[in-house]
Amino acid sequence: MFEAFAAIGRGTTRRFSALGGPARFAFEALAALPSLPGAGRRVAVRVLLNQLRFTALQAVPLVILLSGVLSFVVIQTTMQTFSGLNDFVGTVMVVTIVRLLGPLLTALAVIGRSGTAITAELATNTVMGEIRALEAIGIDPYHYLVLPRLAGSVLSVTVLIVLFDVVALTGGWLATSVNQASGGRYVANVLAALDTSDIVLTVVKGILFGAIIGLLPSYHGLKVSRGPTEIPQAVTRGTVASIGSIFVITAILMLLFRA
Amino acid sequence: MTSEPLPLAFEGIPLGLLPGAGRRGSDPNAVFSLEVRPHETVVVLGDETSGVDRLAALALGLDPAPAGRAMVWGTEIALLSRVRQLAFRRRVGYLPAGDGLLQNLSLRDNIRLPLRFGSDFQPDDIEGRVNVILAQLRLKAVAHFRPAAATEEERRRAALGRALAFDPELVILDQPFDGLGERVAAELLEVARGGDVAEGGHRTVFITGQDLPAKLRPRVERLIRLGAVPAGVHA
Numbered sequence: 003m004f005e006a007f008a009a010i011g012r013g014t015t016r017r018f019s020a021l022g023g024p025a026r027f028a029f030e031a032l033a034a035l036p037s038l039p040g041a042g043r044r045v046a047v048r049v050l051l052n053q054l055r056f057t058a059l060q061a062v063p064l065v066i067l068l069s070g071v072l073s074f075v076v077i078q079t080t081m082q083t084f085s086g087l088n089d090f091v092g093t094v095m096v097v098t099i100v101r102l103l104g105p106l107l108t109a110l111a112v113i114g115r116s117g118t119a120i121t122a123e124l125a126t127n128t129v130m131g132e133i134r135a136l137e138a139i140g141i142d143p144y145h146y147l148v149l150p151r152l153a154g155s156v157l158s159v160t161v162l163i164v165l166f167d168v169v170a171l172t173g174g175w176l177a178t179s180v181n182q183a184s185g186g187r188y189v190a191n192v193l194a195a196l197d198t199s200d201i202v203l204t205v206v207k208g209i210l211f212g213a214i215i216g217l218l219p220s221y222h223g224l225k226v227s228r229g230p231t232e233i234p235q236a237v238t239r240g241t242v243a244s245i246g247s248i249f250v251i252t253a254i255l256m257l258l259f260r261a
Numbered sequence: 262m263t264s265e266p267l268p269l270a271f272e273g274i275p276l277g278l279l280p281g282a283g284r285r286g287s288d289p290n291a292v293f294s295l296e297v298r299p300h301e302t303v304v305v306l307g308d309e310t311s312g313v314d315r316l317a318a319l320a321l322g323l324d325p326a327p328a329g330r331a332m333v334w335g336t337e338i339a340l341l342s343r344v345r346q347l348a349f350r351r352r353v354g355y356l357p358a359g360d361g362l363l364q365n366l367s368l369r370d371n372i373r374l375p376l377r378f379g380s381d382f383q384p385d386d387i388e389g390r391v392n393v394i395l396a397q398l399r400l401k402a403v404a405h406f407r408p409a410a411a412t413e414e415e416r417r418r419a420a421l422g423r424a425l426a427f428d429p430e431l432v433i434l435d436q437p438f439d440g441l442g443e444r445v446a447a448e449l450l451e452v453a454r455g456g457d458v459a460e461g462g463h464r465t466v467f468i469t470g471q472d473l474p475a476k477l478r479p480r481v482e483r484l485i486r487l488g489a490v491p492a493g494v495h496a
Contacts, residue, residue, distance in 0.1 A: 037344045042378045127363070135361025138321050139375045139423065140351035142343070146378065 024243070027221040028213075031152060034144035042141075046150050053154030057116040058161055064111055069166045072103060073173035092191025095174045100200055104166045106252060109211040112159055113244045117219040120151055121240035124223025125233040133224065148220045155216030160208025167204065203259055210251050218243045266335025268431040268465040269297040269320055273329030276312035276487070280324065292329065295485065299430075300461035302454060302480060304468040307487030313469050314358065317435040320467070321355060322346055333431065351379045354424035354432035354453075354464075358439075360416045362408040368419040369395065369404040375426045394422040397452055413440055421449055428455075429464065436470045443474040450477055 038046060073095065080094050124147060127133050133143050171192055178188040222240035226232045274293045293312070297303045307313035318324040319331040322338030330337055338349050362371045372394055376387045395401045398418040408416050417437065424432060432453050438446040454462030461482055473484065 034343075039379060041381055045374070045378050123365075130364065131357055131359050131361045132363050134318075134323060135355075135357045136363075137347070138318075138323060138350060138355045138357060138361070139379075139426075140347045140349075141375065141378050142347055 023225070024218055024221050027224075028217050031144050031148045031217065031220075034142055035149060037142070038145045038149070042145050046145055049146065049150035050154050053151055054158060056119070057112060057154050058158035061112060061115055061158070061162060062165065064115065065108060065162050065166050066169050068107055068111060069099075069104070069169040070173050072107065073099065073170040074177060077174055077177040090191060091174065091178055092188040093195040095171060096192055096195035096200070099170045100167050100196065100204070102252070104170060105163045105204065105207040105211060106248065108163045108166045109159060109207075109215065109248045110245065112155070112162065112211075112215050113219075113241060113248075116155065116158070117215045117244050118237050118241055120216075121219040121223040121237045122233060124220055125226040125236045126230075128224055128226045129230050129233065143224070148216075148224075151220055152213065152216035156209055156212030159212035159215060160205060163204055163208050163211075199259055203255060207252075207255065210255075211248055214244055214247045214251070218247065265299075266332070267296050268299055268334060269295075269433075269467050270332045270335075271295045271316065271319070271329070272332070274316075274319060274326055274331060275328050276315075278327040279312050279315045279319075291487075293487070294329075297465060297467050299465050300458060300463070301482045302450070302462050302466040302468070303483045303485070304470070304473050304481050305485045305487060306470055306473060308471055311487035313471070313487050314436070316469050317355065317357070317433050317467075320433060321350055321353065348379075351375065351427055352429055352431070354427070354429040356417075356420045356424045356432070356434045356437050356453075358436040360408070360420035362416055362420055362423070364408050367405050367407055368400055368411060368415065368422075371408070371419055372422040372426055375423060380427070390426070394425060398422050414445055417441060417445075417449065421452060425452070425455075431465045431467070434466065434468045437468060438470060438472075438474060438477075443476040446474045447476050447480070450480055454480070 076095060076098055077091055080091050084090075124133075127147070133147075136143050136146060174192070175185055175188055179185040219240035222236045222243065226236050272294050276291045276293050291312075293316070295303070295305070305313055305316060315324060316331075319326050320333060320338075322331075322341065325339045331339070333349070333353060336349065338346055341349060362368070363374070366374065369391060373387060373391045376382060376390060380387070382390070392401075395404050398421060400415060400418050400422065403411055403415050406415070408419070411419070421434075421437070424434075434453060437449060437453075441449070450466070450468075453464065453466050455464045457463065468481075473481070478484065
């Protein structure tokens with residue numbers, strides 16, 4: 003009996019200590035920010051702009067496609083299932099897309115495109131000895147590699163979530179118009195359903211999801227130690243950890259903001 | 262009377278206790294001590310079981326010494342705060358084993374990176390310095406190549422160029438001549454030494470590796486072989 007409790011305790015301790023590594027990494031990354039040298043800032047900004055190009059700009063077509071298809075599916079399902087409730091399509095769009103699916107699907111898309119790439123790139127850098135070489139020539143990998151990716155992810159995810167929501171709501175208006183429902187009533191419903199907390203929550207989710215996508219894949223990429231065979235495993239760990247964290251944060255925010 | 266600190270000194274480093282020593286079969290009792298004086302070119306050779314491949318990382322404070330001390334200009338870099346470690350390392354030129362070039366940057370950008378990140382030089386001054394290094398290492402024609410598109414010799418030249426970006430007084434070269442011909446190795450050594458002064462080379466050069474081409478030996482002030490003495494290597 004005692005052994006069984008001990009085994010549960012060991013497993014729990016191991017799981018919680020696994021959270022310690024990423025937490026420490028996040029702390030060290032943020033703590034490194036004030037020591038970024040003036041000259042290094044210019045280089046870091048260039049890396050950041052490059053990251054924005056990959057993470058935000060190149061993801062725009064995918065986000066528009068996902069958003070358009072999702073809004074079409076939601077509206078068709080709502081109108082077919084609840085034929086008498088066509089006037090409430092706008093409310094349904096705000097509840098399902100702006101509050102839940104928009105941020106989640108955007109984050110998943112960015113994890114799939116950029117999170118995996120960040121882990122693979124940093125893991126390769128580590129295996130090739132580039133990280134150690136950077137430290138040896140006096141360049142902090144947090145400054146050159148991690149912080150620009152963190153800032154790039156936060157900005158990109160926030161902007162892409164807003165884009166997702168705008169495209170979905172615009173798509174909803176087009177779909178209601180095509181289905182001979184009142185476009186004006188749709189817009190009125192959307193505006194009535196939206197409140198300040200939706201805007202705050204969108205920004206909060208953008209920052210938190212972006213931070214997760216910037217930090218966890220970087221952490222798992224830089225943690226590689228054994229060799230190239232570990233790179234795919236690192237990508238898997240980074241991806242799974244990012245997806246899991248985003249779902250947990252979604253649930254926590256829902257409890258906090260709707261309480 | 263105060264004496265100037267030595268560019269590089271190892272005191273009582275137990276090579277057998279370094280990471281991977283058990284796997285390598287190192288003698289656990291072997292300790293390594295060495296003083297490198299200004300303008301000297303010192304080479305430490307040893308096979309992969311000797312621990313020679315760990316000396317550069319110890320000197321730069323990338324790995325902590327399990328016992329003893331590794332000091333650059335009288336300072337144990339490993340004991341400094343992270344910010345001071347990074348700043349201190351900019352005073353030392355380092356060519357890592359392999360080359361350690363960033364694969365997503367061209368050879369030119371690899372050489373330019375430490376100057377752009379760690380100095381307040383104006384962009385024109387940086388370009389001027391990089392152009393001088395590229396010319397000195399005969400890399401101008403391939404400067405726009407990424408490392409993957411360059412030959413091993415070109416990558417090694419670029420890595421040396423990056424190590425010399427700040428024109429350091431001390432240069433640490435980790436297995437710099439592996440896979441290179443004698444002529445190229447001799448040329449790279451001359452560039453690393455930065456010419457001659459009365460006391461030896463313009464720069465102090467510390468080289469580790471498994472072998473040294475015969476043509477280079479006259480240009481080396483001291484050559485030490487690890488593993489020749491079973492326990493207790495003192496130079």
